[in-house]
Amino acid sequence: MIRVRHSLFTQLFGLFVFAILLAHVLGYIWFHYYAEQPVRREPPPLGPDWMSERPEFDFDPDRPEPPPFLFDDHPPPGQQLPPPPPSIFEGPQVLFILQLIASVIAAWFGARQLTRPIRQLSAAAERLSTDLDSPALSEQGPDELVQAARTFNRMQRRINEQIRLRSGMLTAVSHDLRTPVARMKLRLEHLEDGQTRQRLGQDLDEMMVLLDSTLSYMHAQSATESRQYLDIQALVESLVENAQEHGADAQVIGHCQPLWVQPLALRSCVSNLLNNALRYAGQVRIELRDQKAQLEIRVCDHGPGIPADQREAVFEPFYRLDRSRNKDFGGTGLGLTIARETVVRQGGSLMLEDTPGGGLTAVLCLPRLSQ
Known part of the structure; x- marks a missing residue:
């Protein structure tokens, strides 16, 4: 048994094959019902004595019905009936128009089907640029779309994991450094040189501010x-x-x-x-x-x-x-x-x-x- 892959290629290929078949079916119908009909022939012209061949009838002016010859569709002697107007469904341009319409419709649906995954990936990337915890892409549909969605979701998970590891490492380092800095500030009190004690105290205060700012920065990145x-x-x-x-x-x-x-x-x-x-x-x-x-x-x-x-x-x-x-x-x-x-x-x-x-x-x- 042959298994047809559910891919974007097969969808587009099947769509265009269907459009071509539809165009040929419409062309066949047109040829069958219009192009193969016998040509309508005009009646032969009447002779000069066509009035003598008509039956006699009595004309009563008081009769409300008009004489039948007023509705006669025979033309005057020596003239022919005008040809009937051509049908709008006749002519080779009809087949071209039908095929053009079918091709345009197929191309429109095909273009939408082809660009839909691209639009979804673009929207997901835009959401990811502003929110790392944005919802993952749906991993359903054609094979190409499923593969792209899985790759994108895997990339999003890796980015979140790297940021989490980096934030955890910096937070741990910043937190652990607070203890030795606090001990150093206590030991400064035993220094006899007041100028040295003041300068070292300023440096340690700056370190504490830097550590506090780092913790605030990590918290701002991870907070939702x-x-x-x-x-x-x-x-x-x-x-x-x-x-x-x-x-x-x-x-x-x-x-x-x-x-x-x-x-x-x-x-x-x-x-x-x-x-x-x-x-x-x-x-x-x-x-x-x-x-x-x-x-x-x-x-x-x-x-x-x-x-x-x-x-x-x-x-x-x-x-x-x-x-x-x-x-x-x-x-x-x-x-x-x-x-x-x-x-x-x-x-x-x-x-x-x-x-x-x-x-x-x-x-x-x-x-x-x-x-």
């Missing part, structure tokens, strides 16, 4: 939060009011509608950008620009700024500028990294640009997604 509608305007206004209560020069401009986001993650992201602007510039202005497809949050300051050739590098983990922004104010180089990854997980983007008049502007774009 459900989405819900959030009043972005109320969130930004509350953060600005808290900064103003501590004497900061902060303001918010613009209005926006609620957005379908991860509330805690987005709050941490906006708070990080606001605190960075206050730390390095002493003042901040947040602009809300609500659009139909996305919401744009611009965090503007008039501080020292960041050189254009280093604006992408500052988003890398543990990257710190040698001068201006990080040397004088500290930092671990993870704040912008966490902020961008938070925005990317929600399908948005975060970039840096110059502020008109000098300074730095963080542009946060979030798409308007439905539930």
